[in-house]
Amino acid sequence: MSIVLGFVALMAVIAFAWLSRQGLADKPWLETGAVTRIPSPGGRPTGRVGLGVFLAVVGGLFALAGSAVVMRMGYADWFALRMPGVVWLGTALLALASLCLQSALMAARRGDARASRAAFGAGALATLAFLAAQILAWLRLAETGQGLAANPGASFFFLISGLHGLHILGGLVALARVAGRLGHGAPPRRAVPGLELCAVYWHFLLLVWLAMLALLSGWASDVAALCRAILT
Known part of the structure; x- marks a missing residue:
């Protein structure tokens, strides 16, 4: 349970830091003296604030799923899931997609349209490959007798990976909108906010996936046991 509480605390700190940087805690009605800043209707980064709130909610959702996994681990019929190799391939693809999108952002800020489009396309393809790897992982688990209802560990993997995949699909919709702003002839800086x-x-989906994978594979419990042994 301490692992889940730590994850929730981490998500809360990240969300609070994110929102505080966006000026959500500003109180302009309490300011006195000369007006030094005139707010404009489009001046506040509503996209960033909205994403921060959304990620806080999604982080809480996955934290609840992780809490359910931890509680279920206490029963005698629980055993660590035997992950097929394609799961690790998919994890590498998701990490590659995250890295490519960061590279596309940096290239767009520099004004390098060609590099930005190339990195963006690579990130989109890596994301689609990750989803394909997830489907292959489900098939491999079913072939090895670890289907949806075979054991609690497999059931949680199907549930969490399916929920994670739905969030990936939602992100692809956002990618499609950004792709239009990276079209030929369009200034790359126009796509920077998206x-x-x-x-x-x-980055957030990668962090959540690594945390859930560590929990389901038993690594998180081993690390927690090692830390308790060191501290005691």
Whole structure:
């Protein structure tokens, strides 16, 4: 349970830091003296604030799923899931997609349209390959007798990976919108706000996936046991 609480605390700190940087806690009605800043209707980064709130909610959802996994581990019929190799391939692809989107963002900020489009396309393809790897992982688990209802570990993997995949699909919709702003002839800096949001979202999904994978494979419990042994 301490692992899940730590994950929730981490997500809360990240969300609070993100929102505080966006000026959500500003109180302009309490300011006195000369007006030094005139707010404009389009001046506040509503996209960033909205994404921060959304990620906080999604982080809480996955934290609840992780909490359910931890509680279920206490029963005698629980055993660590035997992950097929394609799961690790998919994890590498998701990490590659996150890295590519960050590279696309950096290239767009420099004004390098060609590099930005290339990195963006590679990130989109890596994301689609990750989803294909997830489907192959489900098939491999079913072939090895670890289907949806075979054991609690497999059931949780199907549930969490399916939920994670739905969030990936939602992100692909955002990618499609950003792709229009990276079209030929369009200034790359026009796509910077959308690329920034997509990159942050992909980094978050990668972090969540690694945390859930460590939990389901038993690594998180081993690390927690090692830390308790060291501290005691």
